[in-house]
Amino acid sequence: MEPFGSRLHQALAKRGPLCVGIDPHASLLAAWGLSDDVDGVERFSRTVVEALAERVAVFKPQAAFFERFGSRGMAILESTIRQLRDAGALVLLDAKRGDIGSTMAAYADAYLNPSSPIYVDAITVSPFLGFGSLRPAFDSAALHGGGVFVLALTSNPEGSQVQHARTADGRTVAQLILDEISQLNTGAKPLGSIGAVVGATVGRTGEDLSRTNGPFLVPGLGAQGGDPAGLREIFGDSIDAVLPSYSREVLAGGPTVRGLIEATERSLDACRRALGG
Numbered sequence: 001m002e003p004f005g006s007r008l009h010q011a012l013a014k015r016g017p018l019c020v021g022i023d024p025h026a027s028l029l030a031a032w033g034l035s036d037d038v039d040g041v042e043r044f045s046r047t048v049v050e051a052l053a054e055r056v057a058v059f060k061p062q063a064a065f066f067e068r069f070g071s072r073g074m075a076i077l078e079s080t081i082r083q084l085r086d087a088g089a090l091v092l093l094d095a096k097r098g099d100i101g102s103t104m105a106a107y108a109d110a111y112l113n114p115s116s117p118i119y120v121d122a123i124t125v126s127p128f129l130g131f132g133s134l135r136p137a138f139d140s141a142a143l144h145g146g147g148v149f150v151l152a153l154t155s156n157p158e159g160s161q162v163q164h165a166r167t168a169d170g171r172t173v174a175q176l177i178l179d180e181i182s183q184l185n186t187g188a189k190p191l192g193s194i195g196a197v198v199g200a201t202v203g204r205t206g207e208d209l210s211r212t213n214g215p216f217l218v219p220g221l222g223a224q225g226g227d228p229a230g231l232r233e234i235f236g237d238s239i240d241a242v243l244p245s246y247s248r249e250v251l252a253g254g255p256t257v258r259g260l261i262e263a264t265e266r267s268l269d270a271c272r273r274a275l276g277g
């Protein structure tokens with residue numbers, strides 16, 4: 001399979017710079033007139049697929065909202081992933097996995113091996129057991145054309161406590177993560193397959209994002225207060241590598257297909273304006 005970085009580049013050129021999160025919050029299920037149970041999540045996910053699967057470049061299901069309902073929730077996640085991929089969209093599972101290397105290898109097998117029932121194009125991972133512990137995910141991504149997005153500067157206010165802490169050589173933890181990512185992406189064209197998660201709420205932090213040579217997944221837009229107009233300040237010349245991601249802002253357009261499409265179009269227009277595409 002072609003490397004994830006190339007596939008992402010093509011998908012964004014074709015469908016526009018947008019990732020839509022699939023986060024069936026209890027409050028959204030209620031707002032859509034659905035029950036907070038497996039049937040509600042199934043109907044919610046099916047409606048998002050029907051409305052958007054053929055329009056949006058990347059979808060980011062949030063694993064937690066499916067895991068809430070045990071094996072039946074996971075079955076819905078599995079079939080949602082399949083339907084989205086069948087419609088030509090890329091699926092980036094927000095699972096934030098991270099563990100010792102030997103266990104990480106099992107996570108890599110679960111999500112990045114095409115023979116797995118829950119195979120996706122890319123996953124999010126947490127580097128806080130040490131960047132090197134994520135090696136099995138990077139190896140599997142390289143082997144199978146997958147993508148891995150590493151948490152670097154997260155959108156939540158608590159993140160800076162750890163991410164702005166200084167390492168022994170004086171770099172921040174976030175800078176160390178970004179530097180490790182840039183090493184993995186050396187020479188990749190048009191974009192590496194190892195990305196960083198950088199929230200739209202972080203402002204100008206002082207980290208150097210310019211050498212990453214991989215995609216930036218940017219959550220925190222809309223419901224968390226981030227605005228596409230602020231992205232250039234954060235990313236500077238790396239703005240072309242930004243993958244803006246909305247969940248609640250778009251999902252609040254439901255329960256109708258038309259409402260979801262209109263909310264998506266509004267978000268996509270705002271991102272296009274901000275990214276200059």
Ligand SMILES: O=c1ccn([C@@H]2O[C@H](COP(=O)(O)O)[C@@H](O)[C@H]2O)c(=O)[nH]1
Binds near residue numbers: 153154156198245246
């Ligand atoms: O730094 C991060 C990393 C991940 N997320 C996830 O993105 C969505 C955001 O949802 P909104 O409704 O658009 O606020 C959610 O699944 C988070 O777990 C993040 O927000 N920040």
